[in-house]
Structure formats: C-alpha cells, structure tokens
Amino acid sequence: MYDTIIIGAGMSGLAAGIRLAHFDKRVCILERHSAIGGLNSFYRHRGRDYDVGLHAVTNYTPKGARRGPLAKLLRQLRLAWDEWSLAPQVGSSIAFPDVELKFSNDFELLVSEVAQKFPKQKDNLRRLVAELTDYDQLGTGDTGRSAREVVGSFIKDRLLMEMIFCPLLFYGGSKEHDMDFGQFSIMFRSIFLEGLARPLDGVRLILKLLIRKFKELGGELRLRAGVDRIAVKDGAVEKVVLANGSELQARRVLSSAGLPETLRLCDDCPNVESPEVGRLSFVESISVLDVQPCSLGHDRTIVFYNDSDEFHYEKPNEPADVRSGVICSPNNFVYGQPLADGVVRITSLANFDRWAKLDSEAYRRAKLHWYDNLVASAVRFVPDFRDSVIDTDMFTPTTIRRYTGHHSGAVYGTAKKRYDGTTHLKNLYICGTDQGFVGIIGTSISGIGVANRYLLKM
C-alpha cells in the first residue's frame, strides 16, 4: 500500500513526487510512456537531440532573487539555482504588420517600446501593471473577471491590446480569445515582468535533475505503466489498475493526466459531470540549420507574430493557422558557449481532428506540406533561413496527445479548471495544467501546492 500514487511523470507529477518523497511518504509515479517529461520531453531523431514543449523557462529571476515562482520552486524542491544552469534570453519581440514591440528580461525595454510606438498608452501600461493580481492573492488563478475587459479598461488602443495578448494566449491560453484576469496576471508576470531563460542542454537537464532527486529520496518510478482504470468504492479510489492488468493500492491518488481524462478513468465516470476537453492545439516545425541563426541576422529569442491587426486565438478549420505563430530559436540565449546546431522552431494553432483522421501516408505528406506553410509564413517576420536548413521535423496535435494523453491534443488542457485540485472522489486529486497552471514552472508549482495541501498532512 502506497501513501500516494501519482499518475504521470510530467513536470507536475515529478515535483509533487519530490515533495512527498522528501517527507518520507511512500510514493510511486506511474508513467504510461517509456520516458519521463510528458509535454516537456526530448527525443533523438536522426542522431540529433530535440526538445518537445520547452521553448523557454518562463518566470526567470536571477540568482539570489527570493520572490516569485522560480525561487519558490527551488526552495520547495531543495534545489540550488545553479543546478538549473539557466541562461537568460537575448531578447524577444511581438511582431504585427507595421509595428514591432521588443521585450527582454528587463521590463523597462517593453515600457520604452510602448512609449515610442503607442505614446498615449505608456502610463496606461503602468496602471495595468499596478492592477495585476499579486501571486500571494492567487490561491487560484480564478478571479471571475475577463482579462479582455479588465485590460481594455486600461489599454485604450486595440492594436496594443492584441499585441499584449498574443504571447500570453500562446503560452497559456486554454480558452479561445480570452482568459481569466488571474491567469492573465500570472502569464504577464511570468513572461514580461520576470522573463525567459533556458539551460544550454535544454529540458533534459531539468528532467534529469528532478528524477535523480526523486529517486535519491526513495521515490519509485514505473515507466510503461499506464493507468487503465481507477476502481471506485464508497466515493473513494479503491485501487488503480494498470494496462497490463496489475493492481496497485494507495491511500491517495494524484493525477496529472488532465481532469476530463482522469475522470474518464474512474469506474463511476458515466455518473460524473466532466468538463469539455480543450479545443486548442499546436503544430510545430523544427528546422535544423548549418549556421547559427544570428549569422543570418536572426538574433531574437522568441518572436510572436501575427499578420493582421487582429489576433485570432481559436481552433482553426484548417489543419493549422499560419496567420500567427511563435518563432523560437534556442540558440538565442546568453550561454557560455554556442549550441552545436542552429535551430528555429515555429509553433502555430492547429486543428486536432484534421490531423487525427489521416492515415500514415497522408499524415506524412501533411507534415511536409504544413512544414513549408509554417516556415513560409514565419519568414515574413524573421530573416529567411530556408537555404541553411539541413534537417527538419514536425510535431502535430496527435504528437501532443501521445505525450500528454490529453484528448484532442489539448495543449493547455480543458478550459474549465479545477483550481482547488479536488475531484468527486475524496482521495483523488489533480495537479498540473488542469489545476489551472501552465508551463514548466507553473505546473511544477501546481504539483507542489496540491501535495502540500492534501498529501503531506498525514
């Protein structure tokens, strides 16, 4: 009998596992895959290392900072800042047809850009920042207020408003068009007020650190151990049944598999109201270059682009919507040494159903076709790198489903979050994306928070 079984070895499950193991709980993480990381994973393909998920670690604060989620996470997991080897971004931008706003880990750059390009809005931006919900008041990301309404009451320029929303929705919008103002505050802080960084070795460094820590503390990890069913008795989890038929028992179960996905594992699911599966998914093209992107004049870390004055954050009808996207170059961080290869990754909104119905030959062709479309669209906003490409790969909404188990490849989970982490069963809790947190740092904080609140007490 375990104290806690954790479903999923993504960021949130690993962080929760470390907390529990540190305080001598008998804890076992069950992961369906043969590798850890969930959406934040990595793989080798034709002799090269690729990251899934991670563009940049958000919430970057420099060594010694005591406030903010990164500092909190390090303290809670007993990790030293240096272990993450975080290199800050060079600088990013938001690019719309005739305006570009640069930003960096120094918020004043964005303020001066706004002052230059939207002179009347500079003070309004400052007022908006003063209105942001504080992390301390954010037991939940849920204020019940529409971010578009609140932001619109400060920022009086439609275009600027779209430009501010574009990165925040891309990096954390589980709903179409809008988000809760609490969620907006979290995202605004994590990207604009704190900042972006990346370890030279990418997400694998962070994952290795977490799993080593978990195991040193006596935690147990089972790979290729997908949970097939949660047996329910008297309003509680009785046991967890794995795909291979074996059964495990625990006092409590913490799932990072997504809320609707977890509820569907429960025996009593037909009687339980489940939120809708999220609609938003992504495609991403990965281009490996034989030069460093900066040698082509591409020195931005991340460029959020949109090719009209209005940003449409919604599920497209086409397989992908290349009107907007995120162009990330992992080379453009301030490392001590350059990355071996040049890399440009481009992410756009995508339609899960259009990809899921393809047979394998059609899927392969669609990947090639949409790779070309994504890149052709993006090079309107960054220097054309196509002559330097030596290898490519592409991930789609079905890849996201494979890595996360989220139905419909919903990147940020369901639009209806369960902020308190509880479910209809008294010993079943959820953490991660569907508890209302996104990103590497956010979901880890979620795992820590739910573990502290419900799983460490006894």
Next chain:
Amino acid sequence: MTTAEIRKAVLDILADIAPDEDLSDLKDDVTFRDQLELDSMDFLDIVMELRKRYRIQIPEEEYTELASMGSTVKYLEPLMKDVE
C-alpha cells in the same frame, strides 16, 4: 540539546530550504520574513523538517512562534532539551 545546538539545528534547516542564502550573519531578532522573505509555504517547511528530523509536533496555532531565530530557539528549548 543545548541552546547553541538548537540554533544550529534550525540553521541547518534554513540552509536546506534556501541553499542560495548566506546565513552566516542571520540576526536573531529580525523576522525570517524580513531577512529571508520566507512565506507561509516556507514556514510550513520548517515545521515539517522539525517533525521529520526530531519528531517534534508543532500545532498550527503556534507556527507564529517561529517568526525569528530568537523566538524559534526560545520556543524549541523546552521541546528539544531531551533530544539527543
């Protein structure tokens, strides 16, 4: 444990929670909150580390006793005097 040993025990816990902090000139009479910006999650951790390491139970209504090094040591003295 002597008073000095208890202080050392608390310092060890703080060093574990905040490995990047320089604790060498931690003042006894200034709150942890003001010196290290510890928050409620961190206070809970001090309590849990004390329980894990020395089997000391601290009821929730007494967490406020752990505000500074001085008050923490004073509060722990009767509880830890028999700890080896």
